[in-house]
Amino acid sequence: MKTQMFLPVYRAATQSLAPFSGLFLRRRAQRGKEDLARLDERRGRPGLMRPAGRLAWLHGASVGEGLALLPLVDRLIAKGFHVLVTTGTVTSARILDQRLPSGAFHQYAPLDAPRFIERFLDHWRPDLFLLAESEIWPNMICAVHARAIPIASVNARLSARSFRRWRLAPGFISALLSRIDICLAQSEDDAARLLQLGAPRVHAAGNLKYDVEAPPADPARLRALYAAIGPRPVWIAASTHSGEEALALLAHKHLARQFPNLLTVLAPRHDARGDEITLLARETGLEAAQRSRGEPPNSATQVYVADTMGELGLFYRLSNAIFVGKSLMGRGGQNPIEPAKLGSAILHGPHVGNFVDVYAALDLAGGAFVVNDADELARRLAVLFGDPGALRRAADASRDSVAAMSGASDRVMRAIEPYFAAMIVSGQ
Incomplete structure (x- = not known):
């Protein structure tokens, strides 16, 4: 099968599996891997109202990725955004609830099934989407791109091992990366690998984790x-x-x-x-x-x-x-x-x-x-x-x-500044 067919096949497969998500999530909750009280968020149903005004959506897989986004959260709030941070683990939710500043809030990321992603986007209507590190969810990226919402991959990294694997499906990864407006990589090596896989605009901005404040103590x-x-x-x-x-x-x-x-x-x-x-x-x-x-x-x-x-x-x-x-x-x-x-x-x-x-x-x-x-x-x-x-x-x-080694968050903000200007021009 040609790799360019992977996207529609992936979409159809995840759509067909969506009805079984309840069983899947409950079993994970029994093992402590999901928050039983917030399972609806994993199906794209919101746990909070959307605040009025501009909203930036930031997504990271778990604790490390979520915490690395905190310097950008502060800077986006200073730019007048409300900030929605999504992750996929119980531990990250608990820690981010403690660490997020006023003006930002956490939700669990929806599973990567089309109906859940669309439901999530219908409610939250983000003006900007920042995707952290190596998170590449096909339905999520395609749905956000289809709504003409700017997508930036921040703190992006791609190991040599992952690079070799993705090269086995060049059409698939290229189709996804081409939908990302800008990739801001942790290192020159990461940037080079992303360019080779088809990302159209890539810069090495450094690692956001160096800019995260030391954890607080009571x-x-x-x-x-x-x-x-x-x-x-x-x-x-x-x-x-x-x-x-x-x-x-x-x-x-x-x-x-x-x-x-x-x-x-x-x-x-x-x-x-x-x-x-x-x-x-x-x-x-x-x-x-x-x-x-x-x-x-x-x-x-x-x-x-x-x-x-x-x-x-x-x-x-x-x-x-x-x-x-x-x-x-x-x-x-x-x-x-x-x-x-x-x-x-x-x-x-x-x-x-x-x-x-x-x-x-x-x-x-x-x-x-x-x-x-x-x-x-x-x-x-x-x-x-x-x-x-x-x-x-x-x-x-x-x-x-x-x-x-600090300073990545300032470089990221400078790189995505043109998208803020475009929002002002369009009246968002």
Whole structure:
């Protein structure tokens, strides 16, 4: 079959599957992957009224993509837009509800079936559509384009692996990319790959994630934690994935021989794993407290399991030494930019393919360090805890490195400025 036939085939297939969406969504809700109270949003039925005036629709897949859009949200509000942000995950909805400013609001993205997309567009009538990173939904893009709504792909990225896959269907991807008015890529490599696949207007604008403000922390809760912990040495293992907590606990045992009053904070990527991690710590012979159960750390606590939603900003502020997970036992790594912005030395495993550029910059500047196992993790922490000057220099280098890479949001706004002018001329 010729690849240019994929679009109508895809449209017909998603249309035929739409009647089964209720069963699909309910099953996902049973596994905690959908918000049962807001399933209608996934079928394009609004959960809110449309505000009067100009509306910008911004879409990102999940937490990372949604948070990366926040600098643009602020700038669009300053331009007089109301801002609708859509994502597809429960976690992203909860976090964005906490982080979105006045003038912006969240809805779940509709499933990519024609009737759901049309229903969504009929209600929201966006004046501008910004699609983040590697999100390419055929029905969504085609429907927005058909209504002559400007589309910009922002923070766009396309890995070499995805590029090779898309080249197997050149007509399909070209038909989609040709409907996007402008692609603003994270890097020159991303821009080159998008151009080769048929995107007509591409610029390398940089990564929006460098412009995201550091996550907030409730001052009263932070003071309470400082008081409970006192002057003890503290390190954080953040956004950990299965298997990494066991390595962190082993590193704690090694490090505690030199620093007997050490506190290790484990903040898993998925807070639902809190009970499992607390049990693991206790089975390892360590005294553990669990935040989701209201247990504060005390002088006997060796491991504090930080299994709550939206409090990473709180825990990042407890220490200048942060291990960032999905880098030892996962693949791709988690985002180190937020702890770096707060002035932390970053430790990470070798598997950081999702954030190659930022880790390379942090490593080169001396703001981050690669560790390959629990022994190396403990040894690196021992060096940093034993030399406060070295820890401070690494933390400063980390903060300065990410600051030097900021500015993408301003470049994106300059690139989409002509579309604002067109709206004024047309009276939108």
